[in-house]
Amino acid sequence: MVTQEFIGERSARAFGRDRRGNVAMMWGLMGAVLVGLIGITVDFTRAQALRNQMQNAVDGAALVAERSSNLTLAQRQAAAEAFFDAEMGDLATGATFTITHLDDGGHMASASMPMPLSLARVIKNQDWDIAVQAVAEANASPPIEVALVLDNTGSMSADMDGLRSAASDLVGDLLSIDGDTVRVALVPFVAQVNIGNEASHLAWMDQAGQAAYNGEILEDRSIAYRARTTSGTGNTGNNCQNISTLPFTGYPGSYRITWRRGDASLLGGLLGSSGGQANRCYAWTPSDGINYLTLFDLLPNDDWKGCVEARPEPYDVTDAAPNIGTPDTMFVPFFWLDTVDNGVTSSNSYITDSQGNITSATMSSRMSSGSGTANDDDGLQARMFNVFKYRNNSASIDASPPDTRGPNRGCPTPIVPLTTNENLLQTNVAAMRHWSGGGTNQAEGLAWGWRVLSPNAPFSEGAAYGPNVRKVIVLMSDGENTNVGSDPVLDSDYSAYNHLGVWTDLADGGLLGQLIGGIVRGILAPQYRRNISSSTSYVSYVNQREATLCTNIKNAGIEIYTVIFRETDQATETLMRNCASSDENFFRADNAQELSEAFDAIGSGIGQLRLTH
Numbered sequence: 001m002v003t004q005e006f007i008g009e010r011s012a013r014a015f016g017r018d019r020r021g022n023v024a025m026m027w028g029l030m031g032a033v034l035v036g037l038i039g040i041t042v043d044f045t046r047a048q049a050l051r052n053q054m055q056n057a058v059d060g061a062a063l064v065a066e067r068s069s070n071l072t073l074a075q076r077q078a079a080a081e082a083f084f085d086a087e088m089g090d091l092a093t094g095a096t097f098t099i100t101h102l103d104d105g106g107h108m109a110s111a112s113m114p115m116p117l118s119l120a121r122v123i124k125n126q127d128w129d130i131a132v133q134a135v136a137e138a139n140a141s142p143p144i145e146v147a148l149v150l151d152n153t154g155s156m157s158a159d160m161d162g163l164r165s166a167a168s169d170l171v172g173d174l175l176s177i178d179g180d181t182v183r184v185a186l187v188p189f190v191a192q193v194n195i196g197n198e199a200s201h202l203a204w205m206d207q208a209g210q211a212a213y214n215g216e217i218l219e220d221r222s223i224a225y226r227a228r229t230t231s232g233t234g235n236t237g238n239n240c241q242n243i244s245t246l247p248f249t250g251y252p253g254s255y256r257i258t259w260r261r262g263d264a265s266l267l268g269g270l271l272g273s274s275g276g277q278a279n280r281c282y283a284w285t286p287s288d289g290i291n292y293l294t295l296f297d298l299l300p301n302d303d304w305k306g307c308v309e310a311r312p313e314p315y316d317v318t319d320a321a322p323n324i325g326t327p328d329t330m331f332v333p334f335f336w337l338d339t340v341d342n343g344v345t346s347s348n349s350y351i352t353d354s355q356g357n358i359t360s361a362t363m364s365s366r367m368s369s370g371s372g373t374a375n376d377d378d379g380l381q382a383r384m385f386n387v388f389k390y391r392n393n394s395a396s397i398d399a400s401p402p403d404t405r406g407p408n409r410g411c412p413t414p415i416v417p418l419t420t421n422e423n424l425l426q427t428n429v430a431a432m433r434h435w436s437g438g439g440t441n442q443a444e445g446l447a448w449g450w451r452v453l454s455p456n457a458p459f460s461e462g463a464a465y466g467p468n469v470r471k472v473i474v475l476m477s478d479g480e481n482t483n484v485g486s487d488p489v490l491d492s493d494y495s496a497y498n499h500l501g502v503w504t505d506l507a508d509g510g511l512l513g514q515l516i517g518g519i520v521r522g523i524l525a526p527q528y529r530r531n532i533s534s535s536t537s538y539v540s541y542v543n544q545r546e547a548t549l550c551t552n553i554k555n556a557g558i559e560i561y562t563v564i565f566r567e568t569d570q571a572t573e574t575l576m577r578n579c580a581s582s583d584e585n586f587f588r589a590d591n592a593q594e595l596s597e598a599f600d601a602i603g604s605g606i607g608q609l610r611l612t613h
Contacts, residue, residue, distance in 0.1 A: 047115055047128055050091070055132045057087035058097075058109040062136035063604065065099045065107035067173045073101055080109055106137030143181045144470045145418055145462060146174055146606060149449035150432065151442075151477040151565070152188040152412045154402060157434040159478065159565070162592025166599040167429045170474075173603035175422050183461070185452040186416040186428050189445030191438030191483065191495035192334050194414040195458065197306035203322075204458040205308075207293055210327035212312045213498055215290030217337070217490075221385035222260075224283040257388075258284040285387050292335035295390045296407065302397045307334035307411035310444050310496040317447065317549045319454035319556070331458070336409045336437075336494040338395070339487070340383045348437075348494075350396045350406045355389040384489045403436040409494070410437035417452055418461035437493050439482035442475065443546035444496040446579075449473040450553050471558040472606055475579065476595075478565040480572040481542040483535060492535070500538055543575055550579035561602050563587045565595055 061080040068076045077099040085092040095113040102108055112131035150167060152160075167186075174184050187193065195201060206214045259281045296304045309332040310316045322330045338351040383389075398405040412435050416428045453462045453471045463469040483500060485493035491500035532538055553560060562576040562585065573588065580586040585605070587598035 047130060050113075050115055051130050051132060053088065053091070054095070054111050054113070054130060055134070057084045058111050058132050058134045059136075060084075060087060061097070061099070061111075062107050062109035062134040065101075065109060066136040067176050067603070067607065069107075069176055071176070073099070076101070076107065080107075084109070084111065102135065106135050108133055108135045143183070143463065143468075144174075144177065144472065144606065145183050145185070145453050146472045146474065147185040147187055147418075147449040147452050149187045149189060149445045149473060149475045151190075151440065151445070151479070152432055152434055153190045153438075153440045153479065154434050154436040155440070155479050157402070159592065159595075160432065160434055162595055163476070164429055164432055166592070166596040167432075168426055169596065170599040170603050171422065171425045171429060173600070174606060175420060175425075177607040183418040183420050184425055185418045185449075185461075186425060187445060187449050187452060188412045188415075188432050189441065189448070190410055190412050190435045191441045191444075191493070192307045192309070192411065193444055193448045193496070194306040194411050195308055195331070195448065196414040197304050201306070201458070202293075204331050205293065206327055206330035206332050207291065208327070209289045209291030209294070211330050211332050212328050213309055214332040215292055215295075215387075217498065217501075218285060218290050218385055218387045220287045221285045221381070221387075222282050223285060223382045223386045223388075225280040258287065260284055285385065290387055292333045292407075295335060295387070296333065298390045299393065299395050299397075299407070301394050302399075302406050302408065304333050304335075305408040305411045306414050307408065308332060308496070309334055309498060310441075310447070316443075317545055317552055319450050319456050321457040334411060334494070334496070335407045337384065337490070338389065338407075340380055348405055348409050350398075351389050351393055353383045353386075353389060355391070355393050380489050401436075402434050410435050415448060415452060415459075417459050437484075438495045439484040439493060440477065440479045441483075441496050441542060442477050442481055442576075443542050443549055445477075446473070446475055446546060446549050446553070449475065450549070450556070450558065453558060454556075465557055471556075472561065473553065473558055474561045474563070474599075474602055475576070476563040476565060477567070477576070479567050480569045481539050481546065483538050483542075492538070497538070497542065500532060500535070543571070546575060547578065554581060559585070561585045561587070561605070563589060563595065563598050563602075565589050566591075 061084040064083045065076045065080040068079050071079070080099045081097050084095075084097050088095060091113070095111050097109070097111045100108045100110070110131070110133040112129060115128045115130050148167060148170065150163060156163060171184055174182055195204075209215050293304065296302065311331065312328045315329050320329055324330060336348055339347070339349045341349050341353050395406060399408070404410065413428065413431050413433070416425060419425065450473065452459045453473070455462045455464045462471070465471075483492045483495050483497065485491075487493070487499070487501075489501065493499070532541055550560065559581045560579055562580040564573055564576045564587075566589075567573065577583070577586045587601065589595040589598045
């Protein structure tokens with residue numbers, strides 16, 4: 001029998017040995033610790049993500065401040081803080097941000113903000129403070145000269161706002177690198193480039209009509225005929241050389257019609273007579289000396305705007321200075337011919353064809369009927385190439401972009417030579433717009449990008465080549481090289497490389513004359529463009545000239561950045577990639593945001609901005 005005393009004594013000892021309550025307490029304490037550890041892990045992950053976001057934001061903000069070194073510190077702070085706020089979004093409201101200009105150069109951006117804890121509060125009830133900083137320093141080697149060569153063709157119509165915005169930012173970034181030691185030039189291009197029409201520029205132009213392509217397409221063209229009689233008109237017997245009643249003197253300049261007797265024989269065709277009837281005298285345009293500047297002078301309501309043709313080989317891919325002693329080094333004014341009235345050819349008809357008629361009761365003009373089909377040589381070609389219709393004529397000009405009409409059709413806004421004047425550059429960037437007609441010619445844009453950087457004439461702002469200056473070209477284009485249009489006489493629209501037809505038919509000249517002329521041009525005068533008979537061969541030719549230009553420019557010590565915009569043609573991408581000075585200098589952009597990012601990266605590359613901390 002167990003006594004009550006014994007039971008009480010045993011119960012007391014058992015209670016002393018029982019650990020069940022301690023285990024519960026320990027598990028309670030351990031649970032709180034585990035929750036806290038999990039909370040720390042979660043909050044640490046959050047903190048790392050926030051820190052990375054803040055670091056990226058201050059990195060960019062420091063670069064913005066360094067690029068804006070020409071502004072006041074307050075303006076730099078505002079610009080950098082705006083960038084930081086945009087990167088941080090709603091989180092920026094709780095952040096403290098500062099910009100400091102360092103005594104030894106560069107800018108330091110600092111930011112801090114509290115991060116409220118979640119489960120980690122179980123361990124420590126205090127917010128974490130996240131702080132980051134970055135130091136940016138410009139490592140450029142001024143002076144720097146940059147030419148922005150930008151596509152303003154019709155295909156850019158929906159993207160000009162994006163281009164203007166990106167170009168404006170790039171201009172601002174470049175001119176802020178280091179005071180007045182950076183200069184920028186602007187070269188808008190389409191199928192040609194506008195070099196400006198200042199009076200001083202005439203010294204660069206072929207004013208005598210001696211360059212290879214100046215008026216060549218209008219020379220030696222049969223435009224009219226009259227019956228050959230034996231008396232009363234001066235063209236007696238078999239002679240058509242003495243016609244004096246309608247010489248067309250003074251239209252234009254001292255140009256005169258050349259009269260030739262028709263000869264439909266094989267020999268006549270070979271020798272270059274009109275190939276017409278033997279009882280007719282045919283009127284031919286002057287065989288030499290036609291000058292586009294003279295034609296502009298004859299039009300009282302239009303002046304040369306400043307666009308030029310590409311120079312003949314090899315000068316089209318060099319920065320050789322124009323020299324009047326070598327006519328092909330001079331520049332030829334861009335002059336888009338008046339097309340025929342009836343719309344069979346392109347839409348650039350601005351002069352009534354009858355202005356070129358030889359008005360006489362005894363004259364039957366080849367182009368007087370006003371009709372003509374694509375195969376009607378007596379209609380279209382005679383009217384197209386009649387130089388005399390430009391005589392003292394008031395043309396129907398439309399200078400309102402983008403689809404203009406007149407000899408300056410498709411001529412874009414002019415070049416801005418190297419300058420430190422940001423207001424001038426920004427005004428001209430804002431004035432850029434797309435222009436219709438002609439196609440795209442990256443090669444000619446690139447050539448003029450080189451020439452504005454060159455110390456040689458025509459532009460003289462560029463410093464001498466050498467280690468004391470850094471020269472850079474930024475080429476941006478949205479398409480492959482093209483020459484558009486299907487003009488039945490000229491084969492295409494006009495461009496810096498003229499009409500496609502100019503390569504295959506510089507003048508009537510007879511079959512033998514054309515054959516001999518082709519051989520002479522191909523062997524003795526390689527500056528004449530040849531083997532161009534289609535749009536495909538045109539693209540191949542211009543691509544080849546552009547590739548040669550890229551090599552020549554880089555050999556001159558000039559760095560090239562290229563940006564291909566939206567274009568998916570692989571050959572064009574390869575061309576522009578190979579043109580760039582390195583793979584890092586080539587960018588492709590498929591929308592306005594990516595274009596802005598590409599220009600931003602180029603600005604950083606040219607300025608050689610770097611984060612030092």
